[in-house]
Structures are given as C-alpha cells and as structure tokens.
Amino acid sequence: MEFPFDINSFFGDQISVLDQNLTATRKCWGRADFQHQMATVIDELGKASAKAQQLQVPITSAAKMQANRHQLYVLKDGEANNGRGVAIGFLKVGYKKLFVLDHGGAHNEVEPLCVLDFYIHESLQRHGYGKRLFNHMLENERVEAQLLAYDRPSQKFLSFLRKHYGLAASVPQVSGSACESIPVC
Numbered sequence: 383m384e385f386p387f388d389i390n391s392f393f394g395d396q397i398s399v400l401d402q403n404l405t406a407t408r409k410c411w412g413r414a415d416f417q418h419q420m421a422t423v424i425d426e427l428g429k430a431s432a433k434a435q436q437l438q439v440p441i442t443s444a445a446k447m448q449a450n451r452h453q454l455y456v457l458k459d460g461e462a463n464n465g466r467g468v469a470i471g472f473l474k475v476g477y478k479k480l481f482v483l484d485h486g487g488a489h490n491e492v493e494p495l496c497v498l499d500f501y502i503h504e505s506l507q508r509h510g511y512g513k514r515l516f517n518h519m520l521e522n523e524r525v526e527a528q529l530l531a532y533d534r535p536s537q538k539f540l541s542f543l544r545k546h547y548g549l550a551a552s553v554p555q556v557s558g559s560a561c562e563s564i565p566v567c
C-alpha cells in the first residue's frame with residue numbers, strides 16, 4: 383500500500399511495534415506531521431482489512447489504537463515506491479477476558495492474548511509475509527500460536543494457522559463472544 387509521503391520517517395524498522403501512544407520511532411515524538419501520516423497509514427490498512435473480511439466497520443484505526451491497550455505490528459518494504467516505502471500489512475493483538483467453552487461444555491474464564499486483526503495487502507498474499515509478521519509477534523510476545531485466541535478467524539487465516547502452526551481443531555464458542563474459537567492442536 384503506497385502513500386504520498388515517506389513512511390520510513392516514522393516506521394524505522396521493517397516491522398514496527400506500536401502501542402496506545404502510536405510512537406514507532408524517536409523521530410515521531412513531537413512531530414505532528416509524522417503522527418498524522420502514521421495515523422493515515424493505520425486507518426487505510428484498517429479499512430483495507432475490513433474490506434478483505436467484508437466487515438461494515440474497520441476493527442483497526444489510529445483512534446481505536448489510542449483508546450485500547452493493543453499492540454500493532456506493521457510490516458513495510460522500506461525501499462519500494464522510490465524509497466518512500468510501502469505498507470505490506472499488519473497484525474493486531476491484545477488481551478481479552480473470555481468465557482470459553484471446553485470440550486465438556488463447561489464455561490471457563492480466561493484472559494489470553496487474542497489475535498484481533500490481521501491483513502496482508504492483496505498483491506502480496508501467499509508470499510510468506512504473513513508468516514514473517516506472525517512469527518515476529520510470537521517472539522516479541524513470548525507466546526506460542528496454540529496459546530493464543532483468535533477473534534472470528536477468516537477462512538484464509540484458518541488455512542494459514544493450519545499450514546504454518548498445525549492448528550486444526552477448535553472449540554466453537556457462544557455466538558457473539560469476543561473470540562469465537564481457540565484452535566487446539
């Protein structure tokens with residue numbers, strides 16, 4: 383995803399990790415123009431993800447990031463677009479209290495790290511970028527894929543989890559709950 387500005391100004395690393403404060407690099411501090419541009423990138427990625435998942439409203443935006451304690455991992459190609467960089471995709475995670483059904487039908491309260499949103503630009507899907515981003519998140523959060531919860535995983539994401547992490551079975555959850563399934567090996 384291209385923008386009419388240099389995304390390397392505020393996304394310093396190939397994968398930038400953003401929290402509630404939306405500051406990826408020191409350069410961003412106090413620079414209103416960089417903060418505005420970063421918010422534009424996050425909003426556009428969020429809209430593209432919603433479109434890809436056929437959602438009415440984006441789950442990810444700069445305003446939603448600032449209002450929640452989520453972690454956003456943004457993957458870029460810093461050299462594309464004549465050196466201004468392109469955003470390849472993002473992954474958003476956060477802790478959520480859930481009542482999950484176990485195989486015996488009992489409710490259990492848990493607060494796992496939950497994958498909330500995940501998107502790789504259409505032109506770059508199936509090139510291994512999703513796996514790179516996901517593995518970076520697992521390392522950074524010090525967690526394993528089977529210990530995460532997944533918020534309404536799409537068919538593509540379920541296929542991704544099966545292929546890369548061997549996650550096949552899941553315990554269907556009560557409709558409308560925050561995370562509809564926790565895949566188990």
Ligand code: ACO
Nearest residue numbers: 499500501502507508509510511512513535536539541542
């Ligand atoms: N159809 C079916 N499976 C797919 C597709 C597709 N179009 N694209 C990726 N996958 C799965 C497959 O298992 C694929 O392996 P294969 O090519 O051997 O079949 C594997 O992912 C490829 O792995 P990566 O290249 O590392 O994954 P990618 O970079 O494509 O990222 C992602 C995966 C994020 C799911 C991407 O396909 C995407 O953005 N999809 C649209 C948005 C979406 O569905 N996001 C998940 C929402 S649910 C949530 O966030 C909780």
